[in-house]
Amino acid sequence: MxxxxxxxxxxxxxxxxxxxxxxxxxxxxxxxxxxxxxxxxxxxxxxxxxxxxxxxxxxxxxxxxxxxxxxxxxxxxxxxxxxxxxxxxxxxxxxxxxxxxxxxxxxxxxxxxxxxxxxxxxxxxxxxxxxxxxxxxxxxxxxxxxxxxxxxxxxxxxxxxxxxxxxxxxxxxxxxxxxxxxxxxxxxxxxxxxxxxxxxxxxxxxxxxxxxxxxxxxxxxxxxxxxxxxxxxxxxxxxxxxxxxxxxxxxxxxxxxxxxxxxVGHRTNVIMQRLTVVSVLFLPLTFLVGVYGMNFDNMPELHWRWGYAAFWGVTAAITGGLLAFLARKKLL
Missing domain, CATH: 3.30.460.20 (CorA soluble domain-like)
Structure with missing residues (x-):
């Protein structure tokens, strides 16, 4: 061929x-x-x-x-x-x-x-x-x-x-x-x-x-x-x-x-959850700081001898209580 x-x-x-x-x-x-x-x-x-x-x-x-x-x-x-x-x-x-x-x-x-x-x-x-x-x-x-x-x-x-x-x-x-x-x-x-x-x-x-x-x-x-x-x-x-x-x-x-x-949506939800936990922890503390940061003369706690220690005690109690609550709800 x-x-x-x-x-x-x-x-x-x-x-x-x-x-x-x-x-x-x-x-x-x-x-x-x-x-x-x-x-x-x-x-x-x-x-x-x-x-x-x-x-x-x-x-x-x-x-x-x-x-x-x-x-x-x-x-x-x-x-x-x-x-x-x-x-x-x-x-x-x-x-x-x-x-x-x-x-x-x-x-x-x-x-x-x-x-x-x-x-x-x-x-x-x-x-x-x-x-x-x-x-x-x-x-x-x-x-x-x-x-x-x-x-x-x-x-x-x-x-x-x-x-x-x-x-x-x-x-x-x-x-x-x-x-x-x-x-x-x-x-x-x-x-x-x-x-x-x-x-x-x-x-x-x-x-x-x-x-x-x-x-x-x-x-x-x-x-x-x-x-x-x-x-x-x-x-x-x-x-x-x-x-x-x-x-x-x-x-x-x-x-x-x-x-x-x-x-991506799941990772975003995890980040938002963590930010929410931080916000929950600091919200009541921000309220306390705001109250005792006011410039009024007639505030008895300002002149109390144990006022500073009591503030930190209340802060620690609130923070501990919130952490225990969030941990029980599996939010941490």
Whole structure:
């Protein structure tokens, strides 16, 4: 089998194309201009393009018969998973994703499938597309039965990326959960807020992916073979499991934050209790000091020989009585 060659990875704008022969189980790199001849010979063609080259390659793409609205959508659309059916092709938008430090990024990939071609359009290097290219020769030789094999491969590698991203989210949740146990600063709460927003964003990616997969697996189409549909249906279960793990991570993060707030509230209550005990002890003593600190001449206790000692005796009795009372009530 010929070795697979790829366009210069430093120039993503260079078209990439291969010819797949299902009879001989061979994969052969071709030029974009030769795609029409390969299709006319009964072979299947996969072309991978950068959006900036769509207009320049318009003449070569005419042989595919891709609707104009698909081209325009690939140039200006949002990275939201969706699909549309046309008389001569099936158009899907797949949302690749990746985590770079604390940044959650989406990568749009437009996939157009016809009877004899697969056209993918994306701006940056997308890991799941590169994974399909890397594994294509071996997987094609051993597993390919129909052209919709490539649809399965794209979704399979995409779901692997979703699982990887979910595992990375799970690790971040676990780290933040541990950090909430110790000293907490404002940066930690900012990171928790970012993670919560990323989890919600990821959920918005998974829900449309589940809907598109369900439609592809259950609705008959000449672009998706009956042999491929059961495998796509199994992928729906995979998306469901990722969604369940995602919801579990959100609950764990929420419970950890609530536990931290409860712990802070408990510590505040303990401090307030201690301050209350001090206030209770000093309130009657403050009253006595206030009474005998008044500047009235007719105050008999001021001229009493044992007045000073009696004051301290009363002070000690009140303090001792209050301490005994508070200790019995378990307030100390």
């Amino acid at each position: 010929p070795a697979m060659t790829e366009a210069d990875p430093t120039d993503r704008r260079q078209p990439w194309a291969v010819e797949l022969d299902f009879d001989r189980r061979t994969v052969r790199p071709i030029a974009l201009a030769d795609a029409g001849a390969s299709m006319a010979a009964g072979r299947f063609v996969w072309v991978d393009l950068h959006p900036d080259t769509l207009h320049a390659a318009a003449r070569d793409l005419e042989v595919f018969g891709v609707p104009e609205e698909v081209i325009e959508d690939a140039l200006a659309g949002d990275p939201a998973t969706q699909h549309a059916r046309y008389p001569h092709c099936l158009h899907m938008v797949l949302s690749g994703c990746r985590l770079r430090d604390r940044d959650f990024e989406l990568q749009r990939v437009d996939v157009t499938v016809g009877e004899r071609f697969l056209l993918t359009v994306h701006a940056d290097r997308v890991e799941f597309v590169e994974g399909v290219k890397r594994d294509l020769p071996e997987d094609f030789a051993h597993h390919a039965q129909t052209p919709s094999f490539l649809i399965y491969e794209l979704w399979d590698h995409l779901l692997d990326r979703y699982i990887l991203v979910q595992d990375q989210f799970e690790e971040r949740v676990a780290r933040l959960q541990q950090r909430l146990i110790g000293a907490v600063d404002e940066d930690l709460f900012a990171e928790i807020g970012e993670l919560a927003a990323d989890l919600v964003h990821f959920r918005k990616v998974l829900l449309p992916a589940r809907a598109v997969l369900t439609d592809l697996a259950t609705r008959r189409s000449r672009f998706v073979s009956d042999a491929t549909q059961p495998y796509l249906h199994n992928m729906v279960g995979t998306v469901e499991r990722v969604l369940q793990d995602l919801l579990a991570d959100r609950e764990i993060l929420s419970d950890a934050l609530n536990l931290h707030v409860s712990a």
